[in-house]
Amino acid sequence: MNILLIIPAAPGDRWVDGPIYLPFPQLAMPTVAAATPPQFKVKILDEKVEPIGDAPDADIVGITIDTTVANYAYSLARKFRERGSFVVLGGPHVSVLPHEAVFHADAVIVGDAEDTWPQFLSDFSSGRSKKIYYSNYPSLSRIKPPRLDLLKPGAYPTLSITHASRGCPYHCEFCCIPALSGNCYRHRPIEEVAKEVEAHDGLLTIFWDDNLTADRKYARQLFTALKPLKKRWIGQATILFALNRALVKQAAGAGCIGLFLGIESFSTESLKEAKKGFNPTERYGEGIRNLHDHGIAVDAGVIFGFDHDDPAVFERTLDAAASLRLDCVNFNILTPFPGTPLYVRLKKEGRLLTRDWSYFQPYKNVVFQPKQMTPHQLFNGYLRAAKNYYRTWPILKRVFFTPWFLSTKRLSWFMNFQLRKNIPLTFSDAFPADGATNNEGLIEKRGQIEKSIGIQSDRT
Ligand code: B12
Numbered sequence: 001m002n003i004l005l006i007i008p009a010a011p012g013d014r015w016v017d018g019p020i021y022l023p024f025p026q027l028a029m030p031t032v033a034a035a036t037p038p039q040f041k042v043k044i045l046d047e048k049v050e051p052i053g054d055a056p057d058a059d060i061v062g063i064t065i066d067t068t069v070a071n072y073a074y075s076l077a078r079k080f081r082e083r084g085s086f087v088v089l090g091g092p093h094v095s096v097l098p099h100e101a102v103f104h105a106d107a108v109i110v111g112d113a114e115d116t117w118p119q120f121l122s123d124f125s126s127g128r129s130k131k132i133y134y135s136n137y138p139s140l141s142r143i144k145p146p147r148l149d150l151l152k153p154g155a156y157p158t159l160s161i162t163h164a165s166r167g168c169p170y171h172c173e174f175c176c177i178p179a180l181s182g183n184c185y186r187h188r189p190i191e192e193v194a195k196e197v198e199a200h201d202g203l204l205t206i207f208w209d210d211n212l213t214a215d216r217k218y219a220r221q222l223f224t225a226l227k228p229l230k231k232r233w234i235g236q237a238t239i240l241f242a243l244n245r246a247l248v249k250q251a252a253g254a255g256c257i258g259l260f261l262g263i264e265s266f267s268t269e270s271l272k273e274a275k276k277g278f279n280p281t282e283r284y285g286e287g288i289r290n291l292h293d294h295g296i297a298v299d300a301g302v303i304f305g306f307d308h309d310d311p312a313v314f315e316r317t318l319d320a321a322a323s324l325r326l327d328c329v330n331f332n333i334l335t336p337f338p339g340t341p342l343y344v345r346l347k348k349e350g351r352l353l354t355r356d357w358s359y360f361q362p363y364k365n366v367v368f369q370p371k372q373m374t375p376h377q378l379f380n381g382y383l384r385a386a387k388n389y390y391r392t393w394p395i396l397k398r399v400f401f402t403p404w405f406l407s408t409k410r411l412s413w414f415m416n417f418q419l420r421k422n423i424p425l426t427f428s429d430a431f432p433a434d435g436a437t438n439n440e441g442l443i444e445k446r447g448q449i450e451k452s453i454g455i456q457s458d459r460t
Pocket residue numbers: 021022024025026027028029031032062063064065066067068069088089090091092093109111112113114117163167174175176177180208209210332337338339361362
């Protein structure tokens with residue numbers, strides 16, 4: 001029996017279409033492929049790098065879906081069902097909205113594949129598959145290494161991706177990780193992770209963990225196991241990790257050259273509002289210095305649009321980013337993804353502007369009514385900040401100040417130019433003005449909400 005696993009990409013998000021967001025491979029489908037019993041023949045097709053037209057006919061088609069691509073993925077599911085394949089959907093969007101996804105599929109998977117997928121395949125083989133499979137979020141002690149060999153060779157800057165944990169112990173308001181990971185934080189056995197990293201032959205290993213260092217004891221043991229491998233790696237953590245000088249030193253010794261840090265905001269009020277009050281703004285400088293002292297570059301995630309953000313937030317953020325000497329910044333517009341407490345709150349407050357998932361793109365749209373700005377002001381402020389930050393001269397200055405280790409500098413250079421590519425080129429590319437848009441409903445709703453909460457519209 002043939003299985004085709006698809007990583008969907010809507011037109012405009014494929015690499016042939018031009019600049020795209022970080023061109024790294026995805027871990028979900030290689031992991032699902034690894035969890036597939038050997039009697040099935042599996043292929044992976046990443047639409048970002050190869051056209052779907054080349055897809056072979058398959059008995060079962062699995063599609064992984066995040067919210068940004070949900071509408072497009074549903075249309076793909078329809079196409080494959082019409083061609084006679086049995087279509088199974090999974091991934092973040094499906095896991096939080098299984099009852100929506102099930103309308104577009106023959107079966108859906110909620111949560112992890114390791115327990116659900118083999119069960120579905122067994123049921124399917126005996127002709128009695130169910131509509132929805134719920135994961136029990138099993139122990140990660142015996143998961144198989146991802147089938148990276150099924151990704152298109154030569155299509156990505158590195159194929160060395162892995163993960164050591166799933167989930168995160170925190171509950172930030174805008175984040176759906178707790179919902180996706182069954183509200184638990186699980187680790188893989190360290191020797192299995194180290195074995196996988198040892199087998200990587202790329203220049204750089206990427207840990208796709210949600211929060212690699214949340215458990216300090218585990219992190220220490222992991223770094224001890226990674227050290228003798230003499231590999232370089234990057235991952236995701238919180239600023240709390242950066243404040244632990246001993247642990248940072250150990251991470252650097254184990255090959256860490258860069259971290260994505262969820263800074264989110266420089267305002268204590270906004271962080272409290274986002275249930276991320278554990279980020280100590282007054283100690284950001286100390287944390288960044290710790291990382292820099294050990295040759296670790298910092299890509300800071302920043303979000304604009306919290307209720308405490310006023311129109312001056314953009315300027316303040318740029319000043320703070322420059323004075324902290326961040327190596328690069330990942331600017332986002334606050335986006336209430338389904339499955340987050342933020343989505344529930346904004347819906348209750350009548351501030352969601354649309355449920356058309358194709359607009360839920362933190363780089364391209366404002367899908368809610370901000371408190372202290374109009375959606376236009378928020379989008380314009382975000383865009384101006386990002387464009388300003390990613391001018392050539394400031395990039396060169398930043399890379400100059402990145403710690404002097406060849407691999408760290410190279411990483412900083414790569415990330416700055418990749419993130420610059422991600423900025424929508426013009427205002428109208430991403431958020432068309434009235435009259436030029438095909439989304440009149442959204443614009444009209446904006447008008448109504450602005451009026452109802454007394455915001456003066458800045459649209460002509
Ligand atoms: C690595 C990562 C990235 C990478 C790589 C992209 C990728 N899609 O992997 C990069 C940095 C490029 C990225 C970009 C973005 N990401 Co991202 N990313 C992640 C992250 C941290 C880890 C994903 C991962 O590899 N996990 C490890 C694998 C093994 O687990 P998994 O993906 O959950 O897959 C398991 C199950 O879900 C299941 N499964 C998944 N799909 C399917 C399909 C089938 C058929 C079956 C049977 C099972 C199945 O099986 C797997 C094994 O158990 C997740 C967080 C998360 N935990 O999901 C966010 C996450 C997926 N990203 C998110 C977002 C919003 C984005 C961005 C829009 C930007 C942003 N500001 O964060 C962009 C654009 C995404 C895009 N469309 O390209 C959100 C999505 C929210 C949502 N509701 O859809 C998440 C959940 C983060 C969050 N905090 O909310 N991301």
